[in-house]
Amino acid sequence: MATEGTYIRTSGIRPDALLVELTGAYERGWQPADVLHITADGGDAADVPLAAAAVLFEATLSGAADRAPTDWVEQLRTIADRHPVAVPVTAHPDDFGAGLRATLPNATRYRIDGLAFTWKYLPRFARLTPPPSQWPHHRSAPDGTAAPAPDPRILDRIRGLLSKAESTDFPDEAEALTAKAQELVTRYSVGAALLAGPSTTAHVRGRRLHLEGPYIREKVLLLTAIGDANRVRTVWFTRVRIATVVGSVVDLQQVEMLFASLLVQATRAVSAADTAGRRGGATAAFRRAFLTGFAARIGERLRAADARATAGAAADAQIPVTELAPILARRSDEVDAEFARLFPTTRTARSRGVDADGFHAGRDAADSATLTPGDHPLAR
Incomplete structure (x- = not known):
């Protein structure tokens, strides 16, 4: 993760750009837990709550609880347990920034830009589960990627x-x-x-x-x-x-x-x-x-x-x-x-x-x- 001393500013990035880059990373094979891991691995602990807020906000917007593969839902549940600060979800992703300001005061424009920049350039990863663009309107029981699980x-x-x-x-x-x-x-x-x-x-x-x-x-x-x-x-x-x-x-x-x-x-x-x-x-x-x-x-x-x-x-x-x-x-x-x-x-x-x-x-x-x-x- 870029620090203030090394970050090259990109202009025009808004808080909702995090959601855009997050969904892009998902389409390239990344999953919620992977995104949190790579964010934490960047070395700036203050970025992790921001990343978790974006992941959970996007999950609500996309209806992941009812549409995502079961492994994906389990990752979201773990993230929510570890990062209980929730950003209020509205009808439009453009309102993500207002929610961030209300719940994470230290989520500065500078920090948001840096995290969006990092996610934008995450490389392609092997798709282990279908990305959000391939989720059904409502997950069947069991979902298409499910298999008989251990007791x-x-x-x-x-x-x-x-x-x-x-x-x-x-x-x-x-x-x-x-x-x-x-x-x-x-x-x-x-x-x-x-x-x-x-x-x-x-x-x-x-x-x-x-x-x-x-x-x-x-x-x-x-x-x-x-x-x-x-x-x-x-x-x-x-x-x-x-x-x-x-x-x-x-x-x-x-x-x-x-x-x-x-x-x-x-x-x-x-x-x-x-x-x-x-x-x-x-x-x-x-x-x-x-x-x-x-x-x-x-x-x-x-x-x-x-x-x-x-x-x-x-x-x-x-x-x-x-x-x-x-x-x-x-x-x-x-x-x-x-x-x-x-x-x-x-x-x-x-x-x-x-x-x-x-x-x-x-x-x-x-x-x-x-x-x-x-x-x-x-x-x-």
């Missing part, structure tokens, strides 16, 4: 467990809460694959995750390792710090839950790691390597757990594992096809050298991470 009661339990795990100051309590969340995730995912059967086409879609520093590259490695173990493809956009994961609804939810859980464990482990004798850049290099090793080992453990879960699920269902494996392979093929459609020109990121001590320390910490209740550290 919301289970998701609420998982989110609650992970929230408690992230907020507690006691590592043992956090580990127990995370283990329980992972148990619910694994049990539900395997059961969903069995219930779908061999002839059901998976509902494959993309979902964006907004990552924050420090050590973003290493966090992407962890996300990718978790996704690879769960038939989910990951692409990372460095400049905007947004990852897109592509997979079935159930597998995407599993990856998000595991990522949140294991990121908590990785953060605690790297904070507790012995960095004695290292300073400055050496400490940062150790921690980057630590998280790289953690991600690599977690990927190995999850792939092994997936193989065991597949065999166990087949045994519980009294079917040969050879009948279950093709179902999962077919879903992987469907994910690959959708990924190629959304991102036809991706490239594989190259690895870089890391601190050997940190890398192996991270692998050791990953061996101690819990994947299911009763799971013990691997013998070494």
Whole structure:
């Protein structure tokens, strides 16, 4: 985001221009949560309430609550919860400026111009859901992009467990809460694959995750390792710090839950790691390597757990594992096809050298991470 020292003024921009540039960004593939993320990432915290006000004002004007895809509506709900200041909505977008002056006194002409200028030049993004111009007059039930979703009661339990795990100051309590969340995730995912059967086409879609520093590259490695173990493809956009994961609804939810859980464990482990004798850049290099090793080992453990879960699920269902494996392979093929459609020109990121001590320390910490209740550290 431009600051007062670097911003080049453009003349004639009015407050309602924010709405024009916002809808333009939506047509280029951006979604409400993406717009808030890129605004916050610009570095000027005062721009975020202004961005939220524009997003929510536009949502009311466009009738998003009744017309937008369900994922879009959920993003709007989250934004409204985090930014409760609402701009009164009138019959015409030209009145947006008057509403801003009434609710956000610090929304100066200078700030409005800068935000509109930024949104105007947001690049094209892959469309994960239809933009507002393609919404129906009234969303059907389910809407055109909806798919059978995981049981919301289970998701609420998982989110609650992970929230408690992230907020507690006691590592043992956090580990127990995370283990329980992972148990619910694994049990539900395997059961969903069995219930779908061999002839059901998976509902494959993309979902964006907004990552924050420090050590973003290493966090992407962890996300990718978790996704690879769960038939989910990951692409990372460095400049905007947004990852897109592509997979079935159930597998995407599993990856998000595991990522949140294991990121908590990785953060605690790297904070507790012995960095004695290292300073400055050496400490940062150790921690980057630590998280790289953690991600690599977690990927190995999850792939092994997936193989065991597949065999166990087949045994519980009294079917040969050879009948279950093709179902999962077919879903992987469907994910690959959708990924190629959304991102036809991706490239594989190259690895870089890391601190050997940190890398192996991270692998050791990953061996101690819990994947299911009763799971013990691997013998070494």
